[in-house]
Amino acid sequence: AQSVTQPDIHITVSEGASLELRCNYSYGATPYLFWYVQSPGQGLQLLLKYFSGDTLVQGIKGFEAEFTRSQSSFNLRKPSVHWSDAAEYFCAVGAILTGGGNKLTFGTGTQLKVEL
């Protein structure tokens, strides 16, 4: 069965500093990988996705992520964090279901705090 590990429960960075959020996955085939962001009391917004091809993917709000097959990782990065980036970030892996369709398996999330 697939799984996702986000080893950092909480991360605090200063505004303007760089950010890296870690994500490791376990899946037997080529994974579909996603990063979502959630503000308090809200739904999830898609930041970026990896299906195939270039292992460095660009997303919204200046985020990017790099897929590294050898390390089973899909780490999220941003060169300069803004106070509005404070939120919870979820990594997810997509798996094909028996009979078609797919499901997402989520990590437990990383809460980002931005210090001004």
Add this chain to the structure above:
Amino acid sequence: DGGITQSPKYLFRKEGQNVTLSCEQNLNHDAMYWYRQDPGQGLRLIYYSQIVNDFQKGDIAEGYSVSREKKESFPLTVTSAQKNPTAFYLCASRDRVQYFGAGTRLSVL
């Protein structure tokens, strides 16, 4: 405006009561999903539906039921058999990626 609408935003359940959470989408997606979110546990899949009149149990279906009579609607009923219903519930629909509604927070009175 295309999107996924969940209602109500807040819901309270009394002991022994069934409650129904609404999820409507106008994105013309075939697949729809229900997730439960608890602090520190990420999102867990309750039920999913790939097409009208068909749905499948997810990882934590016990105490929940769903129906899919229309493409745009996928309501979730939290039954009295669900002993710990307090959580944030998220509905999603999918084309190549999953898009989420704003959620319903369910509490027990």
